[in-house]
Amino acid sequence: MSGAESKGLVLVFTGNGKGKTSAAMGVALRALGHGKRVHIVYFMKGGSPYGEQVALSNLSNVIFSRFGLREYVDPKNITPEDKEEASKSFSAARQAVLSGNYDLVILDEVNIAAAWKLIDIDRVTELIDNKPADVDLILTGRYADQKLIDRADLVTEMKEIKHPYASGAIAKKGIDY
């Protein structure tokens, strides 16, 4: 493996369009296919059994941590419990990153958790700054802070061009979750 291959990358998937978490899951799949160990930490997704988890559970080398009391956090009504759950997710992420047990750690929806101040952005930047050199990190969610973008190697903005649910149609099983 060349030096360029072994350097850990920080990837950010942000923007208002669909595909941020999906892209992270796709990268997880690739990593697993190459024998890497993956830890996926969900923020603010306490509720439902996601299809991706069911499928990934059939594969080796992947672990999940999932916290969040409610399916959807209301940004206008952030509760201490919401913050506590986010803090649990963050602790799991921190442990996963620093443990050296994982090659790829995904912090799903961490961008929005930080933007809504469920967790302090400085805790996230500190984790990035202190991560082992060879660990890959993926941060997903809308409203990625500039501090995260500055620290990322790769940033993609998923931009909504067209969305069927804008008109109020429901999310579809097997596509959206």
Added chain:
Amino acid sequence: MSGAESKGLVLVFTGNGKGKTSAAMGVALRALGHGKRVHIVYFMKGGSPYGEQVALSNLSNVIFSRFGLREYVDPKNITPEDKEEASKSFSAARQAVLSGNYDLVILDEVNIAAAWKLIDIDRVTELIDNKPADVDLILTGRYADQKLIDRADLVTEMKEIKHPYASGAIAKKGIDY
């Protein structure tokens, strides 16, 4: 299942940013987790054993078709062989969509294959127009034709904000392939 849930969707992931194929793979994972049957057709990716394929091979209900002579097609030097391979991919996709054997069919890089005229855009639009109502389709790749966007239910543009390989660094195993 409600009517809204069972209606097949056409998703397009396009743009110059990273995450298009990854997002499609993530959606495939979700679909598999819900017991759906998935067929992934690659255009212009004859060369290498992709990590996602290795990982997905461990799951049930997913099939691959992959054609393409070379790893990278040169748009300034499209050969008859390139077109022939793309045509094979398209035939596999067509068969998968019309067979009724799959709930989700992914046409990976079909947008660019059409943009570079490896396949006729009208064959793609015709397939979309004639697909069984309950089949979900995902079309990935840069330069999605307006005819595809017009027919899509959901379109995300993956926009490159920052990319480490812009400076000529190599693609990373387990992240990019």
